[in-house]
Amino acid sequence: MRVFSALQYLPVFISVFSLSWVTKAQTVPVMFYSFGSEAGDTVYTADGNENSTVINLESPFVFFGRTYNNIYANINGYLTFKQPSSDYTFQYFPINGSEDIIAPLWTNADVSGNDIIAYQQYSSGDVLTRTTQDINHYFPNLSFRATWVLVVTWDQVDYTYQSNAASLFQVVLVSGSDVSFILMNYGDCALTQNMVQAGFDTINSTAYYVIPGSNNGTLIPNLMNSSNVNVPGRWVFRVNGGSSLQENVMGIQLRVTSFSDLTLTKNIEIFLKELQEELVKYGLPDSVKLNLRGIKKAQP
Ligand SMILES: *[C@@H]1O[C@H](CO)[C@@H](O)[C@H](O)[C@H]1NC(C)=O
Numbered sequence: 056m057r058v059f060s061a062l063q064y065l066p067v068f069i070s071v072f073s074l075s076w077v078t079k080a081q082t083v084p085v086m087f088y089s090f091g092s093e094a095g096d097t098v099y100t101a102d103g104n105e106n107s108t109v110i111n112l113e114s115p116f117v118f119f120g121r122t123y124n125n126i127y128a129n130i131n132g133y134l135t136f137k138q139p140s141s142d143y144t145f146q147y148f149p150i151n152g153s154e155d156i157i158a159p160l161w162t163n164a165d166v167s168g169n170d171i172i173a174y175q176q177y178s179s180g181d182v183l184t185r186t187t188q189d190i191n192h193y194f195p196n197l198s199f200r201a202t203w204v205l206v207v208t209w210d211q212v213d214y215t216y217q218s219n220a221a222s223l224f225q226v227v228l229v230s231g232s233d234v235s236f237i238l239m240n241y242g243d244c245a246l247t248q249n250m251v252q253a254g255f256d257t258i259n260s261t262a263y264y265v266i267p268g269s270n271n272g273t274l275i276p277n278l279m280n281s282s283n284v285n286v287p288g289r290w291v292f293r294v295n296g297g298s299s300l301q302e303n304v305m306g307i308q309l310r311v312t313s314f315s316d317l318t319l320t321k322n323i324e325i326f327l328k329e330l331q332e333e334l335v336k337y338g339l340p341d342s343v344k345l346n347l348r349g350i351k352k353a354q355p
Pocket residue numbers: 102104105106107
């Protein structure tokens with residue numbers, strides 16, 4: 056009878072095991088670059104501490120005019136360049152601090168969990184071909200050719216007090232043709248009560264970006280459906296800085312209370328200056344330059 060009861064218990068154990076595995080696994084969206092030990096990545100596993108792993112770059116990376124040879128991938132979901140960082144409580148961007156930061160999803164990770172950071176650098180092969188195609192698609196006039204790519208993936212990221220989050224996100228650093236880019240890819244990221252933020256910031260915040268909604272934990276699951284390049288879950292930024300700052304085109308519609316001819320250069324200069332002052336109030340750096348692309352009169 057002992058043997059019989061042991062057999063009865065066995066299937067129960069097996070199903071509990073596979074159930075917890077199934078809830079953790081998630082489909083990896085197609086725009087992700089392959090990652091993990093199967094892809095040949097170096098895999099760093101959380102060991103209960105707020106650790107970081109240093110990546111010695113095979114090719115220097117230029118981030119807003121500064122050239123770096125090392126990157127620290129920090130367990131709480133962000134990259135730093137000068138030193139490792141264990142901060143899980145943080146200031147929101149713009150910090151106006153002394154660090155350059157790339158934060159695909161900065162939050163309070165549960166470092167006792169299954170979190171891994173997987174990374175790999177590429178200087179030849181399919182990954183460069185793919186990156187070259189992607190960047191030329193998003194920035195069609197650059198004739199870009201990728202010569203170096205670093206893929207860093209955070210997988211199975213649980214949050215402190217939320218051990219079933221199992222969030223997945225990735226950042227891809229790209230260099231070539233004297234420019235640099237970052238791509239951020241989001242899989243299924245769980246909502247969180249913790250502080251959270253996605254974007255990048257620079258020393259003295261001369262350039263920074265916060266993905267809209269990404270600093271509100273309840274909106275984190277939306278990241279997988281949001282984009283600035285029309286690919287759900289992907290955000291792409293040109294980050295070399297210097298003379299070739301990122302150009303964004305925006306359309307605005309306004310109703311004017313008194314008529315002034317906006318096709319006259321003098322009027323448009325006054326208008327752009329006022330618009331710039333307004334945007335700076337909403338957090339744009341005051342170094343931002345506005346240029347008129349076109350103007351169209353609509354019926355009132
Ligand atoms: C992680 O950090 C702890 C505490 O600072 C340290 O003892 C440990 O060696 C670190 N582990 C790794 C893999 O760096």
